[in-house]
Amino acid sequence: MSKLLYGALSLALACALGCRSDRVAGGANESNAPRAPAEQGAGASAPAAPAAPAAAESSDKPARPDPDLAHDQEEYVEDVMAFAHSTHDDVRARMKRGSAPLKDEWNSWEKQGPMTPERITQFYKQTTNYIYELAEWHLFVPSKRESDVALFDNMRAKHPKNILDFGGGVGLLAIPLARAGHDVTLADLDSTTLKFAMFRAERHNVKLKIWKSDVEPAPPDAKYDVIMCMDVLEHLPKDILHDVVDKLVKLKHAGTEIIISAPFGRTAVHPMHLDLSDDTKQQVERLRTALPDDARR
Numbered sequence: 001m002s003k004l005l006y007g008a009l010s011l012a013l014a015c016a017l018g019c020r021s022d023r024v025a026g027g028a029n030e031s032n033a034p035r036a037p038a039e040q041g042a043g044a045s046a047p048a049a050p051a052a053p054a055a056a057e058s059s060d061k062p063a064r065p066d067p068d069l070a071h072d073q074e075e076y077v078e079d080v081m082a083f084a085h086s087t088h089d090d091v092r093a094r095m096k097r098g099s100a101p102l103k104d105e106w107n108s109w110e111k112q113g114p115m116t117p118e119r120i121t122q123f124y125k126q127t128t129n130y131i132y133e134l135a136e137w138h139l140f141v142p143s144k145r146e147s148d149v150a151l152f153d154n155m156r157a158k159h160p161k162n163i164l165d166f167g168g169g170v171g172l173l174a175i176p177l178a179r180a181g182h183d184v185t186l187a188d189l190d191s192t193t194l195k196f197a198m199f200r201a202e203r204h205n206v207k208l209k210i211w212k213s214d215v216e217p218a219p220p221d222a223k224y225d226v227i228m229c230m231d232v233l234e235h236l237p238k239d240i241l242h243d244v245v246d247k248l249v250k251l252k253h254a255g256t257e258i259i260i261s262a263p264f265g266r267t268a269v270h271p272m273h274l275d276l277s278d279d280t281k282q283q284v285e286r287l288r289t290a291l292p293d294d295a296r297r
């Protein structure tokens with residue numbers, strides 16, 4: 001088993017690790033700290049999904065060859081150039097700022113009024129910063145890229161019938177999985193972020209299903225073999241989290257694999273991450289283990 005494929009950890013441990021993506025705001029290359037390990041749902045029989053190894057971890061084995069990295073980096077930059085009508089230098093300069101622009105935008109948004117669920121949702125619908133921040137994290141931080149490639153390999157080995165990438169943002173997981181031949185649904189708010197993912201899929205003729213989760217009651221498929229919630233649950237206020245878990249549980253069958261990475265806890269770099277609570281633990285555990293009535297029969 002690849003060392004990137006961790007065994008299932010307890011929910012308390014995964015959440016206690018907090019957000020490992022607190023890179024120095026000036027750029028991802030200044031730290032390769034990974035996010036919290038992913039968890040696996042009780043209905044799955046294979047190992048938990050990959051998570052980036054600890055920054056201090058060393059190995060005698062060479063890194064997995066990644067011949068597509070330079071291509072993927074350049075393709076993404078060119079996609080942003082076309083979408084934002086910007087130059088190559090401007091796109092890379094903004095990406096290299098890492099999480100700083102998103103942090104500053106959130107802090108400014110907070111000063112304008114109470115951060116109600118409605119205002120939080122509106123923030124995520126209108127921001128353009130994830131187009132740049134997520135790309136720097138996924139494509140230019142080596143440990144994160146290794147984790148993503150291990151996830152792709154894991155899915156290729158398992159051959160799931162379909163995959164739901166819930167809160168998948170700009171599609172940095174969904175689009176490569178779809179390109180590899182998987183039936184993938186990308187779910188996110190009807191937002192600038194999702195519009196960019198759809199732009200990318202259309203631009204490269206990638207067959208990708210879309211679920212605008214805040215305006216459409218259900219995704220295209222009734223059930224999913226794999227449901228991924230990668231770095232999204234920590235953004236959801238209590239009422240929204242309950243609603244999301246309700247919806248996702250209905251999409252499970254008895255063998256659905258649940259893959260979760262949830263770095264809860266507000267930090268200076270990620271002030272938009274909500275703190276862990278007993279209720280949050282219960283909801284994440286419910287997502288991992290609960291089954292809908294039609295899966296129990």
